[in-house]
Amino acid sequence: MSLLNLKPINKDRTLRANVVEQLREAIISGELAPGTKLVESQLSALLGVSRGPLREAIRQLVDQGLIESIPYTGTYVANITVKAIQELYSFRTELEQFAFKLVWENRGEDFRKELNSQLEKLTAAIKSNNKEAAIFEELELHNVVYKHCGHELLQDSWHRLRGRLHLYFTLHQQAHNRTGPYIDAHDKYVTLALGDDLDAMLNHVTEHMQQGYNKVENLVSDIRSHLP
Amino acid sequence: MSLLNLKPINKDRTLRANVVEQLREAIISGELAPGTKLVESQLSALLGVSRGPLREAIRQLVDQGLIESIPYTGTYVANITVKAIQELYSFRTELEQFAFKLVWENRGEDFRKELNSQLEKLTAAIKSNNKEAAIFEELELHNVVYKHCGHELLQDSWHRLRGRLHLYFTLHQQAHNRTGPYIDAHDKYVTLALGDDLDAMLNHVTEHMQQGYNKVENLVSDIRSHLP
DNA sequence: AACGGTATGATTGTTGACAATCATACCGCT
DNA sequence: AGCGGTATGATTGTCAACAATCATACCGTT
CATH class of the missing domain: 1.10.10.10 (Winged helix-like DNA-binding domain superfamily/Winged helix DNA-binding domain)
Structure with a gap:
């Protein structure tokens, strides 16, 4: 068997x-x-x-x-507020850094495979301009990391954030109707995640999250102006 | 008013x-x-x-x-497992370090007062050998930090852990019927929390949690032997 | 004796009716 | 007009009865 x-x-x-x-x-x-x-x-x-x-x-x-x-x-x-978005991103930064610290020494062949395969799906979704799919696949990409930690509490916590994150992405997409420059960002993300420099990865997570935050930062005012 | x-x-x-x-x-x-x-x-x-x-x-x-x-x-x-305890402590370490990073520059007079006052309550509870109260006050001490972060997500997350943590403490206390050497540990904790060296505080959090973990590490087997 | 199937009892899942609470609109008063 | 109080309708909270599901024990078969 x-x-x-x-x-x-x-x-x-x-x-x-x-x-x-x-x-x-x-x-x-x-x-x-x-x-x-x-x-x-x-x-x-x-x-x-x-x-x-x-x-x-x-x-x-x-x-x-x-x-x-x-x-x-x-x-x-749930209503959207600037504070909630800030909190979500700062918290998520800590969570994902913790996840990488946990998974770093346990990255096996399956981890690498899944990460690459997920990056491909994300890239395909972006290229085909399928916005809903792109959002889902981006979250799935990050999910790979959490999944391989073997830390249930962390995974639950991530799953709790994921819903709200998904919502923010969706609203941002609906407000601006463009997917944004995702591809390059995630290429680097995966490269570092499969590399040898943990500190570089952790720094990149901070940076990556900051970029994400900047994107949705004005969501609150955007939404108010789009749906009065 | x-x-x-x-x-x-x-x-x-x-x-x-x-x-x-x-x-x-x-x-x-x-x-x-x-x-x-x-x-x-x-x-x-x-x-x-x-x-x-x-x-x-x-x-x-x-x-x-x-x-x-x-x-x-x-x-x-919920049943108690070694893995669950490990996860709780490792996760809690990250959370509390995050909390200190957040609160560090915003520590005001009220923060200091509350922390000291809470330490006194904890000390009193330990000295009077009131075990249930000691557990509660210890958690309240840590709670002060989370409360002053102004980070709702973090606070919710902490509150979610707190229940299980409380349970572990209770079971540990019931199994061994002694409170343990809490006082000194928390003296140092508060001193550092009110001091000027954030890195020292973060390191101490790791250490503090490790001590706590060591204490409840054998809880699973302890319980099995005490309540067959 | 071991295995597969089945009946039984207990427990959870689900439902529709009833009670408590709240927000709104209306009325009278100042 | 502005304010305080009250009736009304809608909505949530709660309850007790019914249906679906599962674990156990029992029985017959191999």
Whole structure:
């Protein structure tokens, strides 16, 4: 049995899990704009689900920072603020540096393969001008690093950020309708990630994040001007 | 109105919030041992609450890592593993170093006061041999740092770890029935935190965490031998 | 005895109805 | 007009009953 490469089956086929997935998708794709009020009765009808599982799903998304809830008043798609963006990027910098420190001595052939393969997918998506895919593949590229750390807590933490990050990317893309100069940046990222200089990589992470931050920095005002 | 020092009122007086609080308290105090199966009908009867809010509370505690849930099968108080402890401590090291980097240039008089006052409380609790209080005050001491960062994401992340950390401390204390040499360690911690050498502080955090880790390292086997 | 299949009981998942709470609009007063 | 108070409608919070799923024990077969 050398082909014992089976993924753990997802037994979580509860309604709640499906609702989480659907809502998450709707939010990070921009379909549900930030600040939108989520009325339980409407949503439950829309999803063909009772309010019970819906509420449980909402609780989960609140913990992921995608939804804000005020008791007896309402639940809203998380609003975007400058501070939230700053925090996300500074925090993410620390997380990713930690990830590289962890993975550095354990980078094997599979790590290298996955990273390169993911870079190709990202490049292809950008070249074909498929913006949604480009966003997804960029996040997947970074995800490779976290996945190979073998650090569940770190991975969970990253997954928590990922949703909001995805949302910011989407909103930025919708506001400017251009993908930006991603390719070169990620070429260097991967090269360094497969190289021998950890410090150089860590510095590049800081720099890489700073670039990303600069891109979405004006998101708040951009959005206000685009969707008045 | 110079005495405008009012805390934001907690409008979250829903049953769900109360249940979260109660369950969290019961778990981190060791009242509900790790691995305990939580049967919804029993719990809801015990708490005098219906299963609806209880289930929502469980969802929240699952996200905090204090409860594990397997669909259609059962929910259990999170089990303790060596890997989980390692991850918690390594992750916490990064978090706290990040916190000090953030707070360093913004340490004001209030920061210093709170830190000292909290150290006194911790010392008092240890000297009076009040073990539960000592654990709480130690966590509160570290909490001061996170609180003054003004970084919500970091604070949320810390709060997520705090519950599990509290649990580990409690179990360690119950297994060995001694508080350990906390005082000196935290004296130095506070001294450095109020000093001028950030690098020294960061190094001490690593060291401090390592000490903490060493203490709870054998928790898994300890527990197995104490509660067979 | 070991294995495969099946019935049973318990537990979780889900639902629709009911109660508590809040935001809005309206009215009267100053 | 501006302010305070009150009724109303909508929405969230909560509950108790029903359905789906799973773990266990039992039984027959090989």
